[in-house]
Amino acid sequence: MPVPFESLIPFAIISGMFLVTGTGIRYAQTTRNEGKRARYSLDDWDRKMMQRDTQLTGTMRGQVDEPVASPEFKVNSSWKVYDSLRNDFA
Amino acid sequence: MVNPGYKYFKGEDWVDPTPPPAHLTHVDEVGSSGAPLKSASFFIGTQCKEYNEDFMLCKNENRNPEHCLLEGRKVTRCAIDALQKIQSKCQSEFRAHWECLDRKNQELGRCREHEKGLNDCLFTAFAWKKNVPDAPTNKPQIHERTPLTS
Numbered sequence: 001m002p003v004p005f006e007s008l009i010p011f012a013i014i015s016g017m018f019l020v021t022g023t024g025i026r027y028a029q030t031t032r033n034e035g036k037r038a039r040y041s042l043d044d045w046d047r048k049m050m051q052r053d054t055q056l057t058g059t060m061r062g063q064v065d066e067p068v069a070s071p072e073f074k075v076n077s078s079w080k081v082y083d084s085l086r087n088d089f090a
Numbered sequence: 091m092v093n094p095g096y097k098y099f100k101g102e103d104w105v106d107p108t109p110p111p112a113h114l115t116h117v118d119e120v121g122s123s124g125a126p127l128k129s130a131s132f133f134i135g136t137q138c139k140e141y142n143e144d145f146m147l148c149k150n151e152n153r154n155p156e157h158c159l160l161e162g163r164k165v166t167r168c169a170i171d172a173l174q175k176i177q178s179k180c181q182s183e184f185r186a187h188w189e190c191l192d193r194k195n196q197e198l199g200r201c202r203e204h205e206k207g208l209n210d211c212l213f214t215a216f217a218w219k220k221n222v223p224d225a226p227t228n229k230p231q232i233h234e235r236t237p238l239t240s
Contacts, residue, residue: 036192036193037193037195039195039196040195041195046124046196049123049124049127050124052123052124053123053124056121056123057123061192062123063123063124063125063126063188063189063192064121064122064123064126065121065122065123065126065173065177065184065185065188066121066122067120067121067122067170067173067174067177068118068119068120068121068170069118069119069120069121070121072105073119073121074110074119075105075106075107076104076105076106077104077106
């Protein structure tokens with residue numbers, strides 16, 4: 001007698017759950033990183049560079065390529081707000 | 091552009107309006123963020139080698155920020171100059187390369203085709219060649235290696 005289809009339903013459910021968690025994690029990371037993949041293996045240099053990016057653009061993954069910074073770059077401090085509560089260096 | 095800030099702390103409210111002290115010379119800051127700087131890093135390194143080495147030797151003597159302000163200004167201006175030159179001639183290849191780097195965790199080894207485009211463009215425009223300092227000379231440099239199987 002061939003394999004009954006009812007016995008394969010649990011496998012389908014397990015695969016579906018893998019898909020759901022994978023999609024959910026990818027959605028959460030993509031939303032946090034403005035559509036880009038999350039950064040990994042960050043060392044001190046990368047974290048400090050990302051903090052400089054926050055100072056320049058307002059978000060940790062925003063990039064600009066002007067040679068000269070705007071004059072507010074030296075004197076703004078909104079990137080320091082809630083710095084003690086933020087914990088988003090993965 | 092002012093840092094956008096948050097919903098209840100608008101960026102414009104967080105800019106300090108007091109002028110800096112008069113005895114400090116004004117210098118424009120480099121306005122590129124991480125990915126463009128990494129993309130242009132080897133070219134800035136070859137163009138600004140003397141200024142960078144001066145700055146590092148000066149810092150070696152004394153870590154006080156006031157001691158090395160002059161060398162720091164020279165480093166900043168040289169980097170701005172190098173970036174302006176890159177942007178004037180090879181802007182589209184430069185943008186393609188750093189956008190690729192931004193998607194690939196800023197790893198240079200994963201964006202070699204865009205890097206090749208940028209290197210060729212800069213070589214034809216300014217005769218700048220990307221050189222990894224202190225690389226062994228008996229082998230091709232890592233960005234010029236061809237795959238064994240193709």
